[in-house]
Amino acid sequence: MASIVHDRDNTLERPGQRAPLVTGGHDLHGVTEVVCRVAESRTAPAAWYLTMGVSAALLAALGAMIGYLFFEGVGVWGLNNPVGWGFDITNFVFWVGIGHAGTLISAILYLFRQKWRTGINRFAEAMTIFAVMCAGLFPGIHIGRVWLAFYLFPLPNQMAMWPNFRSPLLWDVFAVGTYFTVSLLFWYMGLIPDLATLRDRAKSKLSAFLYGLFSMGWTGSARHWHRYERAYLILAALSTPLVLSVHSVVSFDFATSVLPGWHTTIFPPYFVAGAIFSGFAMVVMLAIPCRALFGLKDLITLRHLDNMNKVILATGLMVGYAYTTEFFVAWYSGSAWELFAFKARAMGPWWWSYWIMFSCNVFVPQIFWFRWARTNIPVMLVVSMLVNVGMWFERFVIIVTSLSTDFLPSAWDTYWPTWVEAWTMAGSFGLFFFMFGLFCKFLPMVAISEVKAVLPHDAHAPAAGGHGH
Amino acid sequence: MASHGHTIDIFSEPRRFDRAGPGALIAALIGVAALAAGFVMKPGGADLRQFMNSYLLAYLFVLSISLGCLFFVLIQHVVAAGWSVVVRRLAEQIAGAMPLLALLVIPIVVFRTELYPWLNPTDEMKHLVEHKRPYLNDTFFIIRIAAYFAVWTLLSRGFLSASLRQDASGDAAITTRLRTLAAPSLILYGVTVSFAAVDFMKALSPMWFSTIFGVYWFAGCVLSGVGFLALVAMWVQGRGQLTRAITKEHYHDLGKLMFAFVVFWTYIAFSQYMLIWYANIPEETRWYLVRQSGDWWKVSLVLLLGHFCIPFVLFISRHPKRSKATLFVFAVWVLLMHWLDLFYLTRPPEAPEPLLAGSAGGIPLHLLDALCIIGVGGLFWAWVASALARHSLVPERDPWLKESLAFENY
Numbered sequence: 001m002a003s004i005v006h007d008r009d010n011t012l013e014r015p016g017q018r019a020p021l022v023t024g025g026h027d028l029h030g031v032t033e034v035v036c037r038v039a040e041s042r043t044a045p046a047a048w049y050l051t052m053g054v055s056a057a058l059l060a061a062l063g064a065m066i067g068y069l070f071f072e073g074v075g076v077w078g079l080n081n082p083v084g085w086g087f088d089i090t091n092f093v094f095w096v097g098i099g100h101a102g103t104l105i106s107a108i109l110y111l112f113r114q115k116w117r118t119g120i121n122r123f124a125e126a127m128t129i130f131a132v133m134c135a136g137l138f139p140g141i142h143i144g145r146v147w148l149a150f151y152l153f154p155l156p157n158q159m160a161m162w163p164n165f166r167s168p169l170l171w172d173v174f175a176v177g178t179y180f181t182v183s184l185l186f187w188y189m190g191l192i193p194d195l196a197t198l199r200d201r202a203k204s205k206l207s208a209f210l211y212g213l214f215s216m217g218w219t220g221s222a223r224h225w226h227r228y229e230r231a232y233l234i235l236a237a238l239s240t241p242l243v244l245s246v247h248s249v250v251s252f253d254f255a256t257s258v259l260p261g262w263h264t265t266i267f268p269p270y271f272v273a274g275a276i277f278s279g280f281a282m283v284v285m286l287a288i289p290c291r292a293l294f295g296l297k298d299l300i301t302l303r304h305l306d307n308m309n310k311v312i313l314a315t316g317l318m319v320g321y322a323y324t325t326e327f328f329v330a331w332y333s334g335s336a337w338e339l340f341a342f343k344a345r346a347m348g349p350w351w352w353s354y355w356i357m358f359s360c361n362v363f364v365p366q367i368f369w370f371r372w373a374r375t376n377i378p379v380m381l382v383v384s385m386l387v388n389v390g391m392w393f394e395r396f397v398i399i400v401t402s403l404s405t406d407f408l409p410s411a412w413d414t415y416w417p418t419w420v421e422a423w424t425m426a427g428s429f430g431l432f433f434f435m436f437g438l439f440c441k442f443l444p445m446v447a448i449s450e451v452k453a454v455l456p457h458d459a460h461a462p463a464a465g466g467h468g469h
Numbered sequence: 470m471a472s473h474g475h476t477i478d479i480f481s482e483p484r485r486f487d488r489a490g491p492g493a494l495i496a497a498l499i500g501v502a503a504l505a506a507g508f509v510m511k512p513g514g515a516d517l518r519q520f521m522n523s524y525l526l527a528y529l530f531v532l533s534i535s536l537g538c539l540f541f542v543l544i545q546h547v548v549a550a551g552w553s554v555v556v557r558r559l560a561e562q563i564a565g566a567m568p569l570l571a572l573l574v575i576p577i578v579v580f581r582t583e584l585y586p587w588l589n590p591t592d593e594m595k596h597l598v599e600h601k602r603p604y605l606n607d608t609f610f611i612i613r614i615a616a617y618f619a620v621w622t623l624l625s626r627g628f629l630s631a632s633l634r635q636d637a638s639g640d641a642a643i644t645t646r647l648r649t650l651a652a653p654s655l656i657l658y659g660v661t662v663s664f665a666a667v668d669f670m671k672a673l674s675p676m677w678f679s680t681i682f683g684v685y686w687f688a689g690c691v692l693s694g695v696g697f698l699a700l701v702a703m704w705v706q707g708r709g710q711l712t713r714a715i716t717k718e719h720y721h722d723l724g725k726l727m728f729a730f731v732v733f734w735t736y737i738a739f740s741q742y743m744l745i746w747y748a749n750i751p752e753e754t755r756w757y758l759v760r761q762s763g764d765w766w767k768v769s770l771v772l773l774l775g776h777f778c779i780p781f782v783l784f785i786s787r788h789p790k791r792s793k794a795t796l797f798v799f800a801v802w803v804l805l806m807h808w809l810d811l812f813y814l815t816r817p818p819e820a821p822e823p824l825l826a827g828s829a830g831g832i833p834l835h836l837l838d839a840l841c842i843i844g845v846g847g848l849f850w851a852w853v854a855s856a857l858a859r860h861s862l863v864p865e866r867d868p869w870l871k872e873s874l875a876f877e878n879y
Contacts, residue, residue, distance in 0.1 A: 013549065015644035016868030244736060256747040263748050266680035268740040321659060325680050332667075333678040334600040335752065369652075 011306040021116050021454045024298035028452050035446045038294045045293045052437045058430020065424040074144045076420045083403045083415035088142035093395040095135035101279025102128030107239035118450035119300045124283045125187040130435040132180045134428045168252035175249035179242050186235045192218050194444040247275040260341035261402035270322035277315035278391035280308050281384040288381050299446050302375050309374040316365035345401045353393050360390025476875045477713050479865050486858040493854040500847025507840035521583040527841035529811050531849045537694015539564035539625050546651035551872030555714045558864050559701050564625040566852045571618035587675040594676050617661045624654050632864050639866035670814050677756040685737045692730040693807040696800040699723045710862050717791045718876050724790025735777040759817045762824035764831045768813050776806040
């Protein structure tokens with residue numbers, strides 16, 4: 001099958017008739033071909049090599065920055081008293097948030113019977129895992145005395161210094177740890193049948209061995225499928241509360257405090273909506289180049305992108321609701337501190353970051369009310385990037401503005417990141433894209449068996465030139 | 470997977486009551502009688518304030534059901550859902566009672582000084598109420614209430630009448646248009662429901678504030694709306710209508726939604742409670758202090774157990790959601806718990822001091838609470854039952870109907 005260059009518009013749905021989720025008239029074998037071809041090809045598009053080169057360099061920079069940080073101490077960052085959290089925790093929350101789209105697509109859209117999820121769930125889940133890896137990095141390196149990093153975990157030690165179980169920072173360790181574990185299991189389990197397909201098609205001994213090792217003896221027997229479906233449902237059910245709990249716990253890091261701008265009861269659902277918002281923007285941002293470079297436009301169709309853009313619009317509105325409610329209640333509460341904190345955000349020294357956040361997250365996605373924008377690749381690429389910028393700034397605004405001006409004016413201070421922090425942040429993107437690039441090249445980017453289940457019915461009959469199963 | 474093999478033909482299905490039974494009229498008469506008796510006789514030495522407290526509770530209970538069904542209708546349209554079409558007309562009719570609810574809100578507006586302390590602030594709250602005056606003032610309050618009901622009536626009647634028009638014309642373009650309209654309608658819905666929560670309930674404690682409060686009420690609305698919808702579906706089937714169209718598959722999905730919103734409510738309630746407990750700031754803890762003092766801690770505990778623990782354990786499994794008998798219990802139970810939740814939100818005294826001093830007595834359940842729920846509920850049921858009797862019970866020419874009829878959980 002020739003590689004797919006054109007987008008076929010399958011976004012319009014006539015009432016009473018579901019639009020196709022796979023275009024291009026592929027049969028079952030055709031789907032396998034399209035996905036496996038990427039991993040089996042001995043070369044990759046030039047853009048892939050370029051991406052890997054740049055991200056490897058950034059990854060190296062990350063290693064250097066961390067080494068420098070460990071050698072010199074956190075003084076190389078711009079943190080001060082009172083701004084004890086800066087880029088480090090901003091990046092942590094940003095990356096944790098990115099991961100949420102993967103879990104939502106795998107778990108919640110599964111329970112809602114949204115079949116279009118099959119085209120995007122695999123690489124969204126991969127994205128989740130790499131994003132959580134990036135996220136997990138930051139709390140680990142920000143603690144100052146890295147040789148005591150194990151204090152993060154509730155390990156007993158000879159000094160009888162148990163972690164404080166009432167601290168949301170400890171809950172974070174549990175929440176993110178559980179999240180990573182379940183996401184990894186979910187992702188890997190979904191991969192098994194597709195890894196077996198790659199194993200069966202492998203031409204070289206090495207790839208046959210490696211794909212064979214990780215497909216754990218999958219034969220595709222009815223019993224295997226039965227167990228697989230059961231396990232999938234259970235993991236989906238386990239992941240569903242995780243979509244809500246992880247970012248809720250992250251929001252507790254802030255909201256349990258008494259700091260104006262941090263302590264507000266809407267934080268948990270607001271953080272969750274924001275996480276899904278930024279996560280979907282990242283999925284769109286990754287899907288656009290992947291489907292173009294690797295010839296997946298028939299499997300990740302305009303309809304998938306259209307749907308994701310609608311989710312971005314909806315969650316963007318929820319985030320806007322939270323911003324507005326916070327402002328309203330800051331005034332309604334009659335608390336001078338609350339009102340001051342919010343005025344300082346919008347009109348204080350950090351006003352520009354507040355308005356970057358507000359514009360990118362609330363105003364920009366409004367363009368998705370129009371169908372032409374939701375199906376226009378350059379538009380959605382720009383919007384998804386801006387949403388990610390906006391969501392990064394949201395965390396920055398929350399963390400830095402509230403810390404820098406607390407209750408005592410004499411304690412106020414400003415914050416500016418150093419080059420070390422900037423490169424560490426860039427390096428985390430290097431880590432993310434490096435891992436994602438490896439995934440794209442060597443693993444099936446689309447869940448082959450799941451997409452086959454949503455093919456139009458007549459495609460099950462072998463078409464001319466196809467081999468059926 | 471939905472299989473298209475054994476789809477029934479909707480036009481061979483009983484889907485319309487031959488005549489409006491006497492039930493609606495009886496319900497209306499009982500409703501009026503109960504409200505009149507309560508208002509005039511004020512049993513148990515009650516005063517107007519007690520009557521209005523009970524009336525507000527009963528009213529908000531019915532309003533949440535109607536608003537919950539409105540949300541159900543809007544969200545089904547916006548996602549172009551197929552499974553729910555066979556029960557959507559019932560939800561449209563329950564939401565369609567909004568004109569009646571707009572009428573029934575009048576006593577709350579007229580006797581607002583009996584209910585809302587910010588209209589007559591104590592010395593303690595004077596300073597704060599003065600600050601909130603741009604929002605909490607008489608004129609703006611009335612304007613807001615009018616605006617909410619304008620929006621809700623417009624949305625609920627608009628979606629209902631478009632759906633009825635489709636019964637006649639079979640025009641698929643109506644479905645497309647409603648889907649387009651549903652998205653901005655949900656924005657209007659979200660904003661009005663949130664602020665209505667502030668005006669009807671949060672303003673009962675004018676010194677207190679919480680950003681999540683609107684979401685809290687929204688969770689209760691959807692929960693009670695879906696619960697009531699399931700009961701109405703059973704009632705309709707019990708009277709020989711839609712007996713083959715609504716299957717246990719649809720009940721199963723309604724049960725799943727109820728379960729999901731039991732958990733969602735808990736998530737929101739927990740978020741609000743935990744954050745306020747943890748930060749321990751007096752201006753916020755005041756509201757919970759009231760609800761944990763005197764005998765009110767018992768109500769809080771019953772809510773924790775009854776609104777979350779018990780239904781979570783009993784209804785997490787697939788089977789109780791697929792059996793009509795157990796789903797009936799589930800629906801009645803969540804409605805009871807939602808009523809208790811509203812009681813817990815609206816009834817406790819504003820200030821904790823009398824409770825802490827032990828001088829406030831027990832939980833102020835009153836005979837009027839029963840009379841008012843019979844009254845408002847009776848009128849509401851009269852409206853819904855007679856509306857159901859006037860039209861087809863199913864959007865019979867909805868393009869997605871065939872998907873709904875063939876729907877199976879897998």
